[in-house]
Amino acid sequence: MEEVVTTESTFSPSLILVLSFFFGILGSLLGLGGALFLTPVLTIFMGVPIHYAIGAGFISIIATSSGSAAAYVRDRITNIRVGMFLEIATTVGAITGAYISGLISSQLLFIVFSAMMFFSAFMMFRNRNVEFVEMAEEHALAKRLGLSGEYVDKALGRNIVYKTQNPLQGLGLMYVAGVLSGLLGIGNGALKVLAMDQIMKMPVKVSSATSNFMMGVTAAASAGVFFARGDIHPAIAAPVALGMMLGATTGSRIMNRLRAKTLRKIFVPILLLIAVQMLLKGLEVM
Amino acid sequence: MGVDEKVPRDLELLISNTLRFGLTACGIITLAGLLLLNVAPSGISPQFPTTLFGIWQALLSLQPYGIIDLGLIILIVTPVFRVATSVFVFLRERDYTFVAITLFVLTMLFVSFVLGKAG
Numbered sequence: 327m328e329e330v331v332t333t334e335s336t337f338s339p340s341l342i343l344v345l346s347f348f349f350g351i352l353g354s355l356l357g358l359g360g361a362l363f364l365t366p367v368l369t370i371f372m373g374v375p376i377h378y379a380i381g382a383g384f385i386s387i388i389a390t391s392s393g394s395a396a397a398y399v400r401d402r403i404t405n406i407r408v409g410m411f412l413e414i415a416t417t418v419g420a421i422t423g424a425y426i427s428g429l430i431s432s433q434l435l436f437i438v439f440s441a442m443m444f445f446s447a448f449m450m451f452r453n454r455n456v457e458f459v460e461m462a463e464e465h466a467l468a469k470r471l472g473l474s475g476e477y478v479d480k481a482l483g484r485n486i487v488y489k490t491q492n493p494l495q496g497l498g499l500m501y502v503a504g505v506l507s508g509l510l511g512i513g514n515g516a517l518k519v520l521a522m523d524q525i526m527k528m529p530v531k532v533s534s535a536t537s538n539f540m541m542g543v544t545a546a547a548s549a550g551v552f553f554a555r556g557d558i559h560p561a562i563a564a565p566v567a568l569g570m571m572l573g574a575t576t577g578s579r580i581m582n583r584l585r586a587k588t589l590r591k592i593f594v595p596i597l598l599l600i601a602v603q604m605l606l607k608g609l610e611v612m
Numbered sequence: 613m614g615v616d617e618k619v620p621r622d623l624e625l626l627i628s629n630t631l632r633f634g635l636t637a638c639g640i641i642t643l644a645g646l647l648l649l650n651v652a653p654s655g656i657s658p659q660f661p662t663t664l665f666g667i668w669q670a671l672l673s674l675q676p677y678g679i680i681d682l683g684l685i686i687l688i689v690t691p692v693f694r695v696a697t698s699v700f701v702f703l704r705e706r707d708y709t710f711v712a713i714t715l716f717v718l719t720m721l722f723v724s725f726v727l728g729k730a731g
Binding site: 339385388389391392393395396397399400402406407410411413414417418420421424425471475542543545546547548549550551553554555556558559560561563564565567568571575 | 619623624625627628631632634635638639642643645646649660662663676677680681683684687688689690691692694695698709710713714716717720721723724725727
């Protein structure tokens with residue numbers, strides 16, 4: 327490959343490692359892969375070509391997913407059955423996305439990415455003061471598949487029982503999340519969290535933990551393709567993997583102690599910031 | 613119906629421990645590769661192996677990129693391994709719907725790996 331790794335002198339593996347650590351904490355709190363933060367930093371501030379940044383993004387998603395899921399599954403915040411059920415759609419979507427990826431310009435990718443983030447931010451802002459909406463009935467299919475559940479909320483100091491709604495709509499959105507994940511190298515944690523939180527009416531912490539749980543599998547479905555294409559550069563991916571797994575492990579110890587409202591409020595400005603950055607990049611202003 | 617009846621505790625521990633084991637192995641190997649990379653005089657090269665055979669060769673000659681790639685492959689395989697081990701627990705629980713769901717997801721993962729290699 328004749329292309330250079332980076333055009334900027336600011337490229338430094340140790341800086342990537344430190345940044346990845348903080349992105350890993352945020353990712354594990356919010357059910358995001360961390361690629362959301364990492365990819366723009368690598369491309370905008372370190373001059374890393376977009377395809378390497380996307381490849382590193384996949385590594386960050388898997389590292390954050392495994393790092394946080396190890397704790398969330400043990401602590402029973404993750405809804406394993408919902409995760410497994412929705413993975414049907416995310417894996418098929420990820421394969422679709424990875425194959426469309428070579429056919430679409432990176433500018434268009436940035437704009438799609440940006441629009442998604444604006445939408446997510448708007449949805450999160452609308453529900454910023456919602457702790458948890460209790461549903462009286464569970465969906466028939468959700469009941470048959472055993473998709474409802476409960477968890478101990480450490481911030482509220484009580485057991486939260488929830489009844490899962492709209493499993494089929496959830497499945498449809500997960501396919502879209504999977505396609506976009508394959509396209510952009512991001513886990514689309516935001517979309518997954520929104521789908522579970524808004525459409526399936528699951529508590530935001532369970533949504534976040536289950537999104538984290540699923541993300542690794544979705545990303546693994548695409549990682550083979552990106553590896554073979556030479557998009558995963560070891561010198562970039564190694565500090566990302568180390569930083570993210572340490573950060574995610576740290577974040578998974580904090581999340582259940584925070585209020586759901588707090589999590590939502592952290593979400594909004596982060597999503598907006600990235601939406602603006604990516605829009606500028608897509609319009610070639612930056 | 614509570615969580616206890618739907619998700620057996622040993623499935624949770626199996627998944628949690630699988631993930632933790634994969635992370636530890638990946639962490640140690642990747643760190644070793646990264647440390648070797650930093651002392652290498654060539655700096656960051658755009659040349660690196662992208663095929664399993666190329667990675668294997670780099671690994672045999674203890675090149676930093678080969679070692680890092682081994683760590684990254686362990687990282688990538690860990691979630692897949694997590695799905696695979698769950699099949700057996702659902703099978704033991706006679707939860708055939710979830711055996712089918714999990715097997716489907718596993719098949720999709722293999723399809724994607726095979727397609728990835730071909731492309």
